[in-house]
Amino acid sequence: xxxxxxxxxxxxxxxxxxxxxxxxxxxxxxxxxxxxxxxxxxxxxxxxxxxxxxxxxxxxxxxxxxxxxxxxxxxxxxxxxxxxxxxxxxxxxxxxxxxxxxxxxxxxxxxxxxxxxxxxxxxxxxxxxxxxxxxxxxxxxxxxxxxxxxxxxxxxxxxxxxxxxxxxxxxxxxxxxxxxxxxxxxxxxxxxxxxxxxxxxxxxxxxxxxxxxxxxxxxxxxxxxxxxxxxxxxxxxxxxxxxxxxxxxxxxxxxxxxxxxxxxxxxxxxxxxxxxxxxxxxxxxxxxxxxxxxxxxxxxxxxxxxxxxxxxxxxxxxxxxxxxxxxxxxxxxxxxxxxxxxxxxx
Amino acid sequence: xxxxxxxxxxxxxxxxxxxxxxxxxxxxxxxxxxxxxxxxxxxxxxxxxxxxxxxxxxxxxxxxxxxxxxxxxxxxxxxxxxxxxxxxxxxxxxxxxxxxxxxxxxxxxxxxxxxxxxxxxxxxxxxxxxxxxxxxxxxxxxxxxxxxxxxxxxxxxxxxxxxxxxxxxxxxxxxxxxxxxxxxxxxxxxxxxxxxxxxxxxxxxxxxxxxxxxxxxxxxxxxxxxxxxxxxxxxxxxxxxxxxxxxxxxxxxxxxxxxxxxxxxxxxxxxxxxxxxxxxxxxxxxxxxxxxxxxxxxxxxxxxxxxxxxxxxxxxxxxxxxxxxxxxxxxxxxxxxxxxxxxxxxxxxxxxxxxxxxxxxxxxxxxxxxxxxxxxxxxxxxxxxxxxxxxxxxxxxxxxxxxxxxxxxxxxxxxxxxxxxxxxxxxxxxxxxxxxxxxxxxxxxxxxxxxxxxxxxxxxxxxxxxxxxxxxxxxxxxxxxxxxxxxxxxxxxxxxxxxxxxxxxxxxxxxxxxxxxxxxxxxxxxxxxxxxxxxxxxxxxxxxxxxxxxxxxxxxxxxxxxxxxxxxxxxxxxxxxxxxxxxxxxxxxxxxxxxxxxxxxxxxxxxxxxxxxxxx
Numbered sequence: 030x031x032x033x034x035x036x037x038x039x040x041x042x043x044x045x046x047x048x049x050x051x052x053x054x055x056x057x058x059x060x061x062x063x064x065x066x067x068x069x070x071x072x073x074x075x076x077x078x079x080x081x082x083x084x085x086x087x088x089x090x091x092x093x094x095x096x097x098x099x100x101x102x103x104x105x106x107x108x109x110x111x112x113x114x115x116x117x118x119x120x121x122x123x124x125x126x127x128x129x130x131x132x133x134x135x136x137x138x139x140x141x142x143x144x145x146x147x148x149x150x151x152x153x154x155x156x157x158x159x160x161x162x163x164x165x166x167x168x169x170x171x172x173x174x175x176x177x178x179x180x181x182x183x184x185x186x187x188x189x190x191x192x193x194x195x196x197x198x199x200x201x202x203x204x205x206x207x208x209x210x211x212x213x214x215x216x217x218x219x220x221x222x223x224x225x226x227x228x229x230x231x232x233x234x235x236x237x238x239x240x241x242x243x244x245x246x247x248x249x250x251x252x253x254x255x256x257x258x259x260x261x262x263x264x265x266x267x268x269x270x271x272x273x274x275x276x277x278x279x280x281x282x283x284x285x286x287x288x289x290x291x292x293x294x295x296x297x298x299x300x301x302x303x304x305x306x307x308x309x310x311x312x313x314x315x316x317x318x319x320x321x322x323x324x325x326x327x328x329x330x331x332x333x334x335x336x337x338x339x340x341x342x343x344x345x346x347x348x349x350x351x352x353x354x355x356x357x358x359x360x361x362x363x364x365x366x367x368x369x370x371x372x373x374x375x
Numbered sequence: 376x377x378x379x380x381x382x383x384x385x386x387x388x389x390x391x392x393x394x395x396x397x398x399x400x401x402x403x404x405x406x407x408x409x410x411x412x413x414x415x416x417x418x419x420x421x422x423x424x425x426x427x428x429x430x431x432x433x434x435x436x437x438x439x440x441x442x443x444x445x446x447x448x449x450x451x452x453x454x455x456x457x458x459x460x461x462x463x464x465x466x467x468x469x470x471x472x473x474x475x476x477x478x479x480x481x482x483x484x485x486x487x488x489x490x491x492x493x494x495x496x497x498x499x500x501x502x503x504x505x506x507x508x509x510x511x512x513x514x515x516x517x518x519x520x521x522x523x524x525x526x527x528x529x530x531x532x533x534x535x536x537x538x539x540x541x542x543x544x545x546x547x548x549x550x551x552x553x554x555x556x557x558x559x560x561x562x563x564x565x566x567x568x569x570x571x572x573x574x575x576x577x578x579x580x581x582x583x584x585x586x587x588x589x590x591x592x593x594x595x596x597x598x599x600x601x602x603x604x605x606x607x608x609x610x611x612x613x614x615x616x617x618x619x620x621x622x623x624x625x626x627x628x629x630x631x632x633x634x635x636x637x638x639x640x641x642x643x644x645x646x647x648x649x650x651x652x653x654x655x656x657x658x659x660x661x662x663x664x665x666x667x668x669x670x671x672x673x674x675x676x677x678x679x680x681x682x683x684x685x686x687x688x689x690x691x692x693x694x695x696x697x698x699x700x701x702x703x704x705x706x707x708x709x710x711x712x713x714x715x716x717x718x719x720x721x722x723x724x725x726x727x728x729x730x731x732x733x734x735x736x737x738x739x740x741x742x743x744x745x746x747x748x749x750x751x752x753x754x755x756x757x758x759x760x761x762x763x764x765x766x767x768x769x770x771x772x773x774x775x776x777x778x779x780x781x782x783x784x785x786x787x788x789x790x791x792x793x794x795x796x797x798x799x800x801x802x803x804x805x806x807x808x809x810x811x812x813x814x815x816x817x818x819x820x821x822x823x824x825x826x827x828x829x830x831x832x833x834x835x836x837x838x839x840x841x842x843x844x845x846x847x848x849x850x851x852x853x854x855x856x857x858x859x860x861x862x863x864x865x866x867x868x869x870x871x872x873x874x875x876x877x878x879x880x881x882x883x884x885x886x887x888x889x890x891x892x893x894x895x896x897x898x899x900x901x902x903x904x905x906x907x908x909x910x911x912x913x914x915x916x917x918x919x920x921x922x923x924x925x926x927x928x929x930x931x932x933x934x935x936x937x938x939x940x941x942x943x944x945x946x947x948x949x950x951x952x953x954x955x956x957x958x959x960x961x962x963x964x965x966x967x968x969x970x971x972x973x974x975x976x977x978x979x980x981x982x983x984x985x986x987x988x989x990x991x
Contacts, residue, residue: 145971145972147968148776148777148779153779195972196972197942197973261776263776263779
C-alpha cells in the first residue's frame with residue numbers, strides 16, 4: 030500500500046486524510062497540538078449559515094476514523110529527507126521515523142499578530158481585542174469588557190494586517206470581511222441595544238450567501254458601516270477606546286468612543302515551517318505562502334516532485350474552499366501515485 | 376618690441392599664462408559676486424579679517440584645502456590621494472619659487488613672473504635668457520632643491536596613479552562607487568591627469584639632454600639619453616615643455632567649468648564661515664552659492680547615503696544636487712522629494728556643505744502658491760487647553776500617539792516621579808510643523824507653529840518634554856520658545872540625577888539606536904546611554920555610533936521612497952545596529968515603528984524599559 034504523510038491536522042489535513050484513506054492509501058497524519066481541528070476549533074459559529082464550528086470538526090473527525098489513517102498528535106516534523114528511490118523519510122519530534130511515498134503540506138496559516146499595528150492598541154489597552162478573542166467570548170456565551178461590563182458600543186476594524194504595505198502584507202485575507210459582518214450580527218443578537226460600527230476599506234462579499242449576510246446586517250440589525258481606515262486609538266479614563274477615523278465617503282475626520290474595539294486579524298504564512306521548506310528547496314511566494322506550480326491547472330503541487338500542498342498554506346481560504354482544495358490535492362496524489370504503479374506494471 | 380615680449384613670455388608659456396590669467400580673473404570675479412550676494416549681511420564678511428578669524432580660516436584652509444584631514448578620516452588611501460595632489464602641488468609651487476629666487480641671485484630680487492618657477496628647468500638649462508652663471512654651478516649649488524622637487528613630483532605622481540586607480544576600481548578606497556562626470560569634468564580631469572606625467576617627461580628629457588636632474592628626473596633622463604640620440608633629445612625638449620604648458624592651460628581654463636572649481640571656492644567658503652556669515656533660505660544667496668561651487672563631487676556622500684546602499688537610487692545625492700543647481704539644470708521630482716533628509720551626508724562631507732539646507736531651500740522654492748488659511752479651524756481646538764499652572768508640559772506628538780506604549784510609559788514615569796505636569800496633547804495633537812517644513816510648505820507650517828506656541832506659552836510651564844525627536848528638534852531649533860525644551864531621554868536622566876526616579880538595574884543586554892533627529896539634529900547622545908546604563912547593559916555596538924548614526928528609513932523627509940525601499944533601509948541598518956540580536960532600544964517613535972516591522976528581536980522605546988524597571 031502506498032503511503033502518504035500529511036503534515037497538519039486542520040481542516041485541509043483531515044479532509045485530505047479522509048479522502049486518501051477511502052482511495053486506499055495508508056495515511057500518517059501529524060498534528061502538533063493534542064487535538065485535530067486547527068484554527069476552526071477556536072471559532073464559535075461559521076459564516077455564511079452560522080453553523081457551529083463543532084459540526085465541521087466532528088464531520089471531519091468521522092472521516093479520519095478510518096483503518097488506513099494513523100494519527101500522530103503532539104508531534105511535529107523536525108526533518109524531512111528524500112531517499113534515493115524518490116520516497117521520503119521524515120523524522121518526528123519524538124525521534125520516530127516515518128517513511129512515505131509522497132508528502133502533503135497542510136500546515137495552514139498564522140493569525141496576524143495585532144500588536145504589530147501598535148497604533149490600534151492591542152496588548153496595550155484591555156478593551157482592544159481580535160476577532161479570535163471575540164469568538165472565544167461567543168463560545169463562552171457572554172461578551173464583556175475587561176471591566177466586566179456589557180459593551181454598549183463596539184467598533185470592528187477590517188483589514189488588520191491585510192492589504193497593508195506598512196505591515197508588508199499586500200494580499201487580501203478573504204475571510205475577514207464576512208467574519209466582520211457575521212460578528213457584527215452576532216453581537217447585535219447577543220446584546221439587544223448594542224451599537225456596532227464596522228470600519229472598512231471595501232467589503233468583499235464574494236461567496237455564496239455573503240452578500241445576503243451583509244444586507245441582513247444593514248437592514249435587520251442596523252449595523253453601521255463606515256468606509257475609512259482607523260488612524261489611531263487611545264484609551265479614555267473609563268477604559269473606553271477613543272477612535273480617530275477618516276470617513277472617506279463623507280470626506281471628513283470622525284472621532285468617537287467605543288467600549289470595545291475588535292480587530293479583524295488576517296492570515297500570515299506560518300513561519301515555523303520555513304526551515305522545513307527551505308531544507309527541501311520548496312519555493313515560496315514573496316509574501317511567504319508556499320508557491321504552487323500553476324495558478325489555474327496545478328494548484329496542489331510545489332516545485333519539488335512528491336511534495337503536495339493543500340489549504341491555507343498556499344493562500345488565504347475559507348473553510349469551504351479549504352475542503353475543496355484538500356479534495357483536489359487527494360485526487361492529484363491519487364492520480365500521480367496510480368500512474369506510477371501502472372508504469373511499473375508495464 | 377616683439378623680441379622683448381618673447382624674452383619675457385617665450386611662446387610655449389602662452390597657454391599656461393592665458394590659463395592662469397583666466398583662473399585668477401574668475402577667482403576675483405566669483406569672490407566679489409558671492410560677497411555682494413550674501414543675504415545675511417554683507418558687512419559681516421569684514422569680520423573675517425579680525426585676527427582670530429583670519430587665524431581660524433588659515434588653519435582650516437591648511438587642514439582641509441591642503442591636508443584634507445577629514446578625507447583621511449574616511450579612508451587613508453583616499454586621504455593620501457587628495458593630500459598628495461593638493462599639498463604636494465602646493466609645496467612644489469613653494470619650493471619652485473624659492474629655487475627660482477636662488478637662481479635669480481638671492482631673495483629680494485623683486486617680482487617674479489609666475490611661469491618662471493614653473494618652467495624653471497627649461498630656463499635653467501636653456502641659459503639664454505636671464506640666467507647668470509653656468510648650469511653646472513647652479514646644479515651643485517642647489518642640489519637640495521633638485522632633490523626636493525623630484526621627491527614632491529614623485530609624491531604627486533603616486534597620487535595621480537591612485538586617482539587613475541580610483542576611477543576604475545573605487546572599492547580599494549572604501550568607496551562603493553564614485554561620481555558620474557560631466558563633459559567639463561572629463562576634460563579638466565583629463566588635463567589634470569596629464570599635467571604631472573607631462574612635467575616628468577619634459578624635465579627628464581631636459582635633464583637627459585643636459586645631464587642635470589636629481590634621483591627621479593636625472594635617472595629617467597639618463598635612460599632617455601641612453602636610448603635616444605643626443606640630437607633628437609635636444610630637439611624634443613621644447614615640444615614636451617609645450618605639452619606641459621598646454622595641459623596646465625587647459626586645466627586652469629577648465630576649472631570654472633568643472634568640479635575643480637572647489638579649489639577656488641573652498642577657501643572663500645571657509646573665510647565666510649569663519650566671518651560668521653549665516654546661510655539664508657534661498658539658494659541664490661552668496662553663501663549658498665559658495666557652498667554649491669565648493670562641492671568637489673568626491674562622492675563621499677553617495678557612498679554614505681543609505682538610499683544608494685540599500686536601494687538602487689543613486690542620482691539624487693548632494694553631489695548631484697549641487698551639480699544640477701550650479702549648472703541650472705531643472706531639478707527632477709526624484710531629486711527633490713526622494714531624500715530622507717537624515718543628514719548623514721552633512722556629517723561626512725569633507726567640505727562641510729549643508730546639503731540638507733540646500734535641498735530644503737529647493738523644496739521651498741517648489742511651491743508657488745501657499746494656503747494662508749488651511750488651519751483656520753485651530754483656535755477652536757485651543758480653548759480647551761487653558762488650565763491651572765503646571766511645572767512640566769508633556770507633548771507626545773503624532774508619532775507617539777501611534778505608538779501608545781511610549782506615552783503610557785511616560786505617564787507612569789512622571790507619576791512615579793511625582794511631577795506636576797500637564798499632558799498637552801492628550802486629546803489631540805497639533806503637529807509640530809516639521810513634516811510640512813520638510814516638504815517645503817513653510818507658510819502652512821508657520822500656522823501650526825503659531826498655534827502650538829500659543830498653547831505652550833499659555834500653559835505657564837517652565838519645561839517642555841517631548842517624546843518624539845522630530846518634535847524636539849523643531850521646538851528647540853525653530854520655535855524660539857521662552858521655556859526650556861528637553862527630550863524625554865534628557866528628562867529621565869534629570870529625574871534620575873535629582874533622585875526623583877528610583878530604578879532597578881538589570882543585566883539585560885540591549886542595543887541602542889541613535890535616532891537621526893536626536894543624535895544629529897540636537898546632539899543628544901549621552902543622556903540615553905546614561906539612562907540605559909542605569910537599567911540595563913549596553914552592548915558593544917551601542918557604545919559607539921552617535922553623530923554618524925544610520926537612518927531607520929521611516930523618515931518624513933521623503934515623500935517618494937516606497938515602503939519596500941524603506942524596509943530595505945531598515946533591514947540594512949539593523950545589521951549594523953543590532954548584529955548580536957539583543958533587544959533593540961531606541962528613543963524615537965518613528966524608529967521604533969519602522970524597525971519593529973523588520974526586526975527579529977523586540978524593539979522598544981527607552982521610556983518603556985525605564986517604566987518597566989521603576990522601583991516600587
